[in-house]
Every structure is written in structure tokens, then in C-alpha cells.
Amino acid sequence: MALEHAILVSVAEKTASGYDLARRFDASIGHFWKASHQQIYKVLGRMESDKWVESHLVAQDNRPDKKVYSITQEGRDELHRWSSQPSPIEPLRSELAVKLRGIGFGDQEAILADVHVRRAAHAAQLEFYEASAAKHYPDPASLEDDELGAYLVLRAGILAERHGITWCDEILQAFGSDR
Amino acid sequence: MALEHAILVSVAEKTASGYDLARRFDASIGHFWKASHQQIYKVLGRMESDKWVESHLVAQDNRPDKKVYSITQEGRDELHRWSSQPSPIEPLRSELAVKLRGIGFGDQEAILADVHVRRAAHAAQLEFYEASAAKHYPDPASLEDDELGAYLVLRAGILAERHGITWCDEILQAFGSDR
DNA sequence: ACCGCCTATGCATCTAGTTGCACAGCAAGG
């Protein structure tokens, strides 16, 4: 269960409310670990009872109060303990693969149309990641260790999208739909 | 929810018991859609009440009876209907990415050791997939459409493992641990 | 004046999937 730890990393970088975290998950961490705001609030509650984080209420003008969370020493210890354990390799899960496997029983045209859409989505995401890399990490060779982590995560995104595009192209080419 | 459909494809290819399916999932489909035998039995039960499959008991010598499932017309219709819908792009989920993102708060040495292990696992899996491709699909250019599907799924596996290896290498190189 | 969107927090319900356990007979190896 890594959502706790993803939140812990995010809160360790900078204190945040549940709402802030939900937005960060939409914008950055969420590219490789999705979470809805409902889930974030639920997990934050559990993390607070476990003493990994603590919160204080902050009143604001013209907007609702917010509960700002910060990491505790116990939270830091937990992060360190967790990072020293090996992480399981996430199994692949591809509905498209299942469809391809059974393409003889299905609707070939619809599947290939879907592959076209998927290719475009991968291409758009790749463009986004590459723009992000060019903007934030123009000179990767000179990064500090902690920035390096974030950069390598972005690299994973770039590699994954390229992999997705390559696969789509192979599929379309194999079925002669690459026009 | 694609497990139903993964099972449906497998049963459409060849009738099977729950046990057979569990083994197929271990050996082939399971490389891109994991399922435990408990889950398979549960889903088979639901599929039977939905009339997507039907079963009959087969007595055997020196081993327990088994319940052999076959696909119904309704099951075939459902497969076709399902394949004509677009499939959602599966979000990435990488615990290692979370660790890298927070490597400044964690145990760098342990994380890199884990990356070494992971690289080896990807390499072994790649070797397995490539051997499988060489054995079953020596001449990909001349495949029929239905074999093409299975071949392209294997290609996805190969591409994914290569992608995994590339990422591991980038990480190790970036942290100077590539020796 | 009303509509929709943003900030902000959360509960309730449902589903998919994991983990642990149970039963039962046969075969093979030490």
C-alpha cells in the first residue's frame, strides 16, 4: 500500500491540506500514482491516528478553513523504513492486450480504432512530459541527488509513453491499419 | 472489469475448468492480467448465473471430478459487445517511482540495491518472452489475424521489459551505481 | 437573480482483489 507513502513524500516536501494534496496528485505525483480526493482524506485521517502526520486548522479570508498537515518524526522514520524495503514489481494490466488476444472473437475494426485513439493519447502525454523535462531539467547531468529522483520519475513517464506508442504502431502496422 | 472477459476469451478458445484457467493465467494470459484461483472460481460462478458460460461435471480416474465450462452464445455476444467499446488506458502505478521521488527522505543505498534486483528480474522475463517468441512465432510476417493478436501481446511484454531495463539503467547510471 | 465553478472537507456504499483457510485423494521421493 503506497498511497500513504506517496502522501508522506509529498507532505515531507511541503506541508499541505487534503485539497492541496489532491491537486498535487492531479498535477505531478498523480501521473504515476492516482488518488481521488475522497481517498486522500480517508488516508490522511488514518495517517494522523498513526501519528505519521499532524494537522492544525488554518482560518482563511473568504474561503473555508483548511487543515494543514505536516510530517512528524515518526512519519520520517516510517518513510525511511519503507524505502529500505524492496518494492514489488507491479504486474502489467492491459485490457487492450486481452482484446487483442481475443481479436478473433471480437470487433477488429473497433479495436483498431481504439488503438488509434490510444496512440494519440500517448503522443499527447509524451509531448507534455518532454515539455516538462525541457522546462524543469534543461541540464540533467548537473542535478543534485534529490532533484535527480523527480527527474528520473519523469524519465519513466517519457519511456512509458514511447513504449505505448511503439506498441500501438506495431499493432496498426500488423493489421495494415497504419494509414 | 476485464477479468470476466479475459476468462471469456480463454474459454472461447478452449473449454476449461477453473483449475485449467488458473494454470493458463499463470502461464500466458496472466503475464498481463493476474488472477488467483479463488477469484477465478468466484467470477466463473457469476458468469454462469449471467449465462455467459455453462458447465458440466466430468468424472475422472484417480483425480477429483472437474467442472468444465464452455462459452454460450450470450457469452460470445458479450465478448463482441465488450470488444467494440474503447478500453480505458491503465494508469501507471509505480511504487519505485514514489521512492525515487522521495529518495532524499529515504535509504538511497537500499533503493539502488532494489533497482539492481528489479533490473535482473526484467532481464529474466525478457529472455523468457524472447525465447517464447522465437519458438512460437519464428515468422511473424506470415501470421493469421487471430495468431497475430497473441503475438502482439507477447510483443507488448517484450517492449515493456525492455522499457523496464532501460529505466533501471538510467537510474543506476544517474546515481553512479552502474558497476 | 441565477448558473456554474472554485475552495474545502468528508461520509456511505459498492466492487475488485488479496489472504487465509478447508477438504480430499493420489503420486513420488526420501
Next chain:
DNA sequence: CCTTGCTGTGCAACTAGATGCATAGGCGGT
């Protein structure tokens, strides 16, 4: 003889996550 492993089917309990709903004030546009 005993243990381990294979064939075969399943239930029960739990957890993570998705989905839908609720509340509430302010802000900007038509």
C-alpha cells in the same frame, strides 16, 4: 511411513479503491 506436491473446488474475512452524494460560502459571468 511420512512429507511434499499436484489436482480440484470453494468459503470467509478483509482491504484498497471507485463512485456517488452532501455541505457551504465566495466569485465571475449572462
